[in-house]
Amino acid sequence: MSLLHGEHGEHGEHGEHGEGASGRSANDGLMAAALMRSRDAIVGTETIAPQAGQEATLEPAERLRRMDPEFRRAVLLSELLEDIAFQVEDYSPKRATARAVTVLRRKAGGGAIKHLPLARIARPEVADLGHAAPLVAAYAELRADRLAEILVQRAFLIPFVASILPLTPARAPAVIEMLETGLDIVTPVVMRVKIALGCPRPSQFSPLIQPMIAEPGHPALPSGHATQLFTVATMLAQLMDPGAAVISDSQLYRLACRIAINRTVAGVHFPADSAAGAVLGIQLGRYLMARGQGGTVGSAGFDGTAFRDADQPRDFHYGILDQMVKGGDPAAEFPADGSAVRPAPLWQSLCRRAEQEWQTRWS
Template sequence: MSLQHGQHGQHGQGAVGPDASSAEGMMAAALMRTRDAIVGTETIAPQAGQDATLEAADRLRRMEPPFRRAVLMSELLEDISFKIEEYPQKRAAARAVTVLRRGGAAAADPLPLARIIRPEVADFGHAAPLVAAYAELRADRLAEILVQKERLIPFVSAILPVTPFRAPAVVEMLETGLDIVTPVVMRAKIALGCPRPSQFSPLVQPMIAEPGHPTLPSGHATQMFTLAAMLSRLTDPGAAIAADSQLYRLACRIAINRTVAGVHFPADSAAGAVLGIQLGRYLMARGQGGTVGSASFDGTAFRDGNQPRDFHYGVLDRMVRGGDPSAGFPDDAAAVRPAPLWQSLCQRAAREWQTRWS
């Protein structure tokens, strides 16, 4: 999101600037002419003002969407921090990163939300042929991959009644969730410094431009699993992870599409799934009240014996049920600190969701 502002040129009385041919320029010129006609040279006598009467949440609703989003992101990110864990013999990349979150008590130490251990370079190298094999699906999934580069919520809207006209607060809640993922996942990526598939072989040849940032965790996977967890908790605040549900199948499909495109390993998707689920749970706990636990992903254990492992909702199911050594979701839920402005949006989203059959 860009909040950059263009430079303002000086306008003479009655002058029409070089931008007058644009819609914005025409509007500015028309407003200037209208004021000159109905105000003239009258001296302004200011009216008596008064202090604000609306609470902050109501003032937030009057702001333009990009600035509302900036406020919400600031509120939500202020409780998130990171712990970087180095290798015993220090390397350029970190061994692990833990996303921390503030607890419910003001003076409490930060609690772990998600810990991610990177795979070794050899693990990625062993998985490169698996990524290359996925290239056979590129023609079949071309449309999906290109659209999903920029737009994810329409795929959710095909499953649930989540559209800007029918559920504007739900859509805004989800869009804010997507925005929150970016600074969190990029902080993890830059710490772990994991290579892309094409670095292991020129035969991978990604079908889309390869991002310039490190690969693990996958940002698209993290975003989609965040959305899945948020929507599951919107329907049921205590919902468990249903790997076989349409939402989580969709999240898996979109994550796998990044491997098909040649820009991500299956391990990237698995790490993104764990981080995304945790972010979605955390966001909804701050918006609905409640608790959230921790989770972990160990990339060095994401393999089948000596063979690289693929990622799909069957693997996800084992991960979340405690049947896979690469993932852990311990029973350690604890309270989170409420986020009042975010709560106001989540409450509106909940009211929309309760009337979705109308």
């Protein structure tokens, strides 16, 4: 599991009911010995006469439901990632890091495989990040107040969403599984962007930052936590109202902003990291739900070199998010260029069950 979100299969607190993964008991050896002895007692030396078999009758979506959760997740991730590609833009003259990375998604329709931009993320200049280091240091004043949140959010994210919406394991298992899959797909996407852009962490600019938690061993921008929470917030917003716009001051997006800001409070991320994660997360959430519900998705962009106010570093909060999604921020763009995406049949089957759970949540 990615350290970005910990063992998020436990987020809904619907683990294996006291047992290990896939229903394994606490003592596999004892169980195996008991089953062997039981078989010897009731089978004896009888010769086996195999029963006549038959062809499978279940469609792939129904077969998927019979798989163990971790293998079901692997199938869904494979289906969803097969349409995603990456385009790297180098500096001129070339540097060790890329100037920008565009996450691409496959164009709908037959014929030759073509890709369209989903989200372009351009890195800030190192000097811009350096100017923002004092802002990160100032956030340290909030560490004691947010200690519990920051520590818990290293491993668990969905419970914070479930405190806003009625998402319990007994009543919304498909919704929770849908969100967990969304969290999982963020990891390979965001890591490809991070490794290409190679942006430093705040502590690299000053020994006075002193992060309150262990600093992740990968580049900073975009923030993985921000990308995950904005992905989840967008998925839920689309589940409730397909095609809905981002409502920056809604509880879901306020939560996403708060968790992103908590990573700055902890001293491991710049506000620009969160802003980039917000753009990428919104786009991934829209992409995932378009593949599961139908509909369209457009492109978006984040330009780290424009994420500043004149010569001053810019902060990130839901007021800034509101400017970004409404076209009032030079660092972000969400053009009206939506087009259809290819359906993902297995993912669609999970999204349909999630939609049914949401529609019957009052029952």
